[in-house]
Amino acid sequence: MSNIYKPKSISGFPEWLPEIRRAEQLWFDQIRTVFESYGFCSIETPSVEELNVINAKGGDGGADVDKEVYVLERLHKQNDDKEARLALHFDQTIPLARYTAQHFNDLVFPFKRYQMQRVWRGERPQAGRFREFYQCDIDVINVDNLPMHFDAEMPAIIWGILSGLDGMENENIQIRISNRKILIGLLEGLGIENITEVTRWIDKSDKLPQDKIAHELENIGLSSDNIDKIFDITSKSSLKETVAINDLMREGIEELSFVMEQLSHLPEGAVIADLSIVRGLDYYTGTVYETVFTDDPSYGSICSGGRYDDLASNYINKKLPGVGISIGFSRLFDRIRLKGNLPSLSMSPADILVILPSEELRPKVMETAQILRKRGFNVETFHSPSKMKRQLAYAQKKGIKYVWFPDAGEVKNMDTSEQAKATPENWTKDD
Amino acid sequence: MSNIYKPKSISGFPEWLPEIRRAEQLWFDQIRTVFESYGFCSIETPSVEELNVINAKGGDGGADVDKEVYVLERLHKQNDDKEARLALHFDQTIPLARYTAQHFNDLVFPFKRYQMQRVWRGERPQAGRFREFYQCDIDVINVDNLPMHFDAEMPAIIWGILSGLDGMENENIQIRISNRKILIGLLEGLGIENITEVTRWIDKSDKLPQDKIAHELENIGLSSDNIDKIFDITSKSSLKETVAINDLMREGIEELSFVMEQLSHLPEGAVIADLSIVRGLDYYTGTVYETVFTDDPSYGSICSGGRYDDLASNYINKKLPGVGISIGFSRLFDRIRLKGNLPSLSMSPADILVILPSEELRPKVMETAQILRKRGFNVETFHSPSKMKRQLAYAQKKGIKYVWFPDAGEVKNMDTSEQAKATPENWTKDD
Numbered sequence: 001m002s003n004i005y006k007p008k009s010i011s012g013f014p015e016w017l018p019e020i021r022r023a024e025q026l027w028f029d030q031i032r033t034v035f036e037s038y039g040f041c042s043i044e045t046p047s048v049e050e051l052n053v054i055n056a057k058g059g060d061g062g063a064d065v066d067k068e069v070y071v072l073e074r075l076h077k078q079n080d081d082k083e084a085r086l087a088l089h090f091d092q093t094i095p096l097a098r099y100t101a102q103h104f105n106d107l108v109f110p111f112k113r114y115q116m117q118r119v120w121r122g123e124r125p126q127a128g129r130f131r132e133f134y135q136c137d138i139d140v141i142n143v144d145n146l147p148m149h150f151d152a153e154m155p156a157i158i159w160g161i162l163s164g165l166d167g168m169e170n171e172n173i174q175i176r177i178s179n180r181k182i183l184i185g186l187l188e189g190l191g192i193e194n195i196t197e198v199t200r201w202i203d204k205s206d207k208l209p210q211d212k213i214a215h216e217l218e219n220i221g222l223s224s225d226n227i228d229k230i231f232d233i234t235s236k237s238s239l240k241e242t243v244a245i246n247d248l249m250r251e252g253i254e255e256l257s258f259v260m261e262q263l264s265h266l267p268e269g270a271v272i273a274d275l276s277i278v279r280g281l282d283y284y285t286g287t288v289y290e291t292v293f294t295d296d297p298s299y300g301s302i303c304s305g306g307r308y309d310d311l312a313s314n315y316i317n318k319k320l321p322g323v324g325i326s327i328g329f330s331r332l333f334d335r336i337r338l339k340g341n342l343p344s345l346s347m348s349p350a351d352i353l354v355i356l357p358s359e360e361l362r363p364k365v366m367e368t369a370q371i372l373r374k375r376g377f378n379v380e381t382f383h384s385p386s387k388m389k390r391q392l393a394y395a396q397k398k399g400i401k402y403v404w405f406p407d408a409g410e411v412k413n414m415d416t417s418e419q420a421k422a423t424p425e426n427w428t429k430d431d
Numbered sequence: 432m433s434n435i436y437k438p439k440s441i442s443g444f445p446e447w448l449p450e451i452r453r454a455e456q457l458w459f460d461q462i463r464t465v466f467e468s469y470g471f472c473s474i475e476t477p478s479v480e481e482l483n484v485i486n487a488k489g490g491d492g493g494a495d496v497d498k499e500v501y502v503l504e505r506l507h508k509q510n511d512d513k514e515a516r517l518a519l520h521f522d523q524t525i526p527l528a529r530y531t532a533q534h535f536n537d538l539v540f541p542f543k544r545y546q547m548q549r550v551w552r553g554e555r556p557q558a559g560r561f562r563e564f565y566q567c568d569i570d571v572i573n574v575d576n577l578p579m580h581f582d583a584e585m586p587a588i589i590w591g592i593l594s595g596l597d598g599m600e601n602e603n604i605q606i607r608i609s610n611r612k613i614l615i616g617l618l619e620g621l622g623i624e625n626i627t628e629v630t631r632w633i634d635k636s637d638k639l640p641q642d643k644i645a646h647e648l649e650n651i652g653l654s655s656d657n658i659d660k661i662f663d664i665t666s667k668s669s670l671k672e673t674v675a676i677n678d679l680m681r682e683g684i685e686e687l688s689f690v691m692e693q694l695s696h697l698p699e700g701a702v703i704a705d706l707s708i709v710r711g712l713d714y715y716t717g718t719v720y721e722t723v724f725t726d727d728p729s730y731g732s733i734c735s736g737g738r739y740d741d742l743a744s745n746y747i748n749k750k751l752p753g754v755g756i757s758i759g760f761s762r763l764f765d766r767i768r769l770k771g772n773l774p775s776l777s778m779s780p781a782d783i784l785v786i787l788p789s790e791e792l793r794p795k796v797m798e799t800a801q802i803l804r805k806r807g808f809n810v811e812t813f814h815s816p817s818k819m820k821r822q823l824a825y826a827q828k829k830g831i832k833y834v835w836f837p838d839a840g841e842v843k844n845m846d847t848s849e850q851a852k853a854t855p856e857n858w859t860k861d862d
Binding site: 003004005006007008009010013014015016017018021022024025036037038039040041042043044045046047048049050051052053066067068069070071072073074075076084086087088098099101102103106107108110112113118120122132147149150313314315316317347348349350353362373377378379380383384394397398400 | 445
């Protein structure tokens, strides 16, 4: 007794009770069904990548997450220094790039895959930010070039998913789309040199007031005239008013216009053009997406992504452009959970509890259950011939809707208290 | 170009091409369906536990795996020495014990849960042994006592699963069951003291010849008379011939007889009593299970488990007996894969590819696809108005069975080359 180690939750590593886990499974099933309905195939990659692969991604987007990377160590190290160091992946994009390069000859392009796995980031846990969490990604990758049509397919799929998940009925969400070529074109056209730094500040538009950002842009050397010109563009959502000052900017406007046009069948407000969206990660080169709760954009994006011209160049001598989007599953799920809006499910998947009236009837109980299982029902049998009251209480506590009395040949609906004759071979639920 | 880091597989961390991954998903779905049909609920625990929890399990079974435990380190460590050290779980039993203790007041007992997650062991990779692999566990835990009926339910469920998985049709598998009380009772009755050491050698019966084991038992001080008596018992499979020499042994024989009797409805040879089964892990106290390919028992057990009288005593001041069994999913799956017996699935989940005859027809193509999706089909649309030959080749390479020609209003079955008129609102597969 004195050796009891009372366990507690590990901050940032969520864990659910069975009834919440059932809602989580339901969501995974719903998301997977939509991904597959568009012909995306599933892959899974190992939880780890070689540290060389994680580091090879280059770009200064890496600097942000490097300090969050978890590496593995054997508890009792042996003489295996020769082995590559392994790190838990912090997203599914780098593993996808590595996978596509490694299995290039066995894949068919355009390669359309979905991936629903845990990722790990050793950041400080807070609302909607975990250290271990699920992401649900789709990406399309092609060789040499990838039609813009796919940039429009991504938000259409995501809209279908997010508006269809059980528990999201009353949420107002919005997918915001931009094209990095517009802002980059503008900055280049204005002769601004520290483009990365500038885009980082613009990226904070949803978190900081405009005058704060203006102040920071001034600090890094931008003229107030240029700052005005930047804000003039980033605050626009009508592309028709946006005037290109060079070819790159024009290309961005055309691409974004194409994408928005393809999405015109979605409900009004589902998708908007928002030129302040830039995304922090520098591998994006064209379309970029963010998705927010319109009544609380400060919760941050729950589904983000974009287009990259050349994702796997670190691993293969081929040009592989792609476009992808990632649902921050755990962020989204946790918010709906905390609002109490998840579908209310029982802790047990069982439809029916078969009562065990006496030990002698056990063979009949088992047989009844087995017939019902073969017909597709989930069936528990009570384990001991306890008092009826106790067996019924068990069904109630586990949320099992139907109780089967094999001696009487009757079934009771625990919600309505109705009880009727039934045979296992042809009984059906009454809902 | 000079910076290309050519990625390769990480030994012990399997990764599948999309067509193999689809078979893996199919198996997971099939297993989950059976688990739920018996009323088991799903839980998932974090990938990590506090090192204190992993170490708290006690018993010398721990010594075996301690050196295989992976702990997490932040790549760039900060001043967070106060945080508990985290280790990747190496099984799902310790996490279950911790979960049950931690959430004790929110669970309903008997608590019947399944868990299908990755686990990690830093052991030397070899055939059927991975460093990252899936286990599919079911356990029943109760307070104070747990009816023996559950010990019989486990192998019945497992038999249903293993004989029902697509690709297992031609495998001869056998679940071998013993009860540790029999061997422990015998050893105690014979006055043998180093019981743990002796059972460890007996446990190797499927890997070492009997004379080698006899030699080792002699080395640790057993008389040849006692060794004969041990082998006399462990080589028996008929319980009727097994004579108890004390109460513990008698109890074990009775329990095992009960379990075998409850399983008499399974096909002959599906389940046998095998008194040489002891299982290495010392937390088992009664029934123990192993499952082997009868034509290759040396591949090792693909599904093992047993009963424990008091699993969570390290974490809670309650007696929580349980019984559980774990499918070594990756071991099993990889064997069937290497034998070429997995169901042969296409790499794409799409049923239909809708041809894009021209850019003008894109709206009709999208609409056709959307109608079919709403009717439950998985549908890809071709992304560009390429030559027909190329679009058909794409369907063929991805294994998409039906090609839809929206201009002609016809569907072609790529297997039979039959082509017929169809409308998206009422088309059905012809198989």
